[in-house]
Amino acid sequence: MGELPTQLAIDCLDAQDGVVRLVARGEVDLYTLGVLEAAVEEAWRPGPATVVVDLTGVTFCCVAGAGVLIAARSAAAVHGVDLVLVTRPGILRRVLRLVDGLEPVPAGSRPPPRGAVAPVRLP
Template identity: 40%
Template structure:
């Protein structure tokens, strides 16, 4: 059974690619995430503020793209990214305080 994951691609006002993820990221749906990440080239802002769960399979997909990602996360995911070492390889930041879309 596949865990629900909604992926919404877009662009920031400066033209940078953006992908908003909502739901859970786990082994059952990492193919969708990998496909969405592979569908863009260059820098990508990945908004994970709507993600409630991220397992090691999801982390492995993020590691493969770490050199070009900016991850926008809530405090829930920050420790996972730090302990895994991903926070040391890519930019990790919180959501914009004014509620604007992540840049």
């Protein structure tokens, strides 16, 4: 008997002051990758100033999931939307930093003001 596909739930909280907040729980893998991609894209399409993706409830994220987050940040920026990722300390935060210079904000932090989000390049 094979393993069951993993689960990923993403809630979209109402936009307040131009900020849409997505809260993800579960695992991001090849089975659930499309769920993450669709939710992030749908969140920035209405044109909020900022989309916050709270990944503190994500227990696993494959490299393809990190790629989706990096691509989503670039696509949102083209449309004038800041994409802010909130992560727990650990591997996902390190991967995002190393691969794209993305600097996720720590859990419990407030999103930075509009226009203050910029990639951080490591030496």
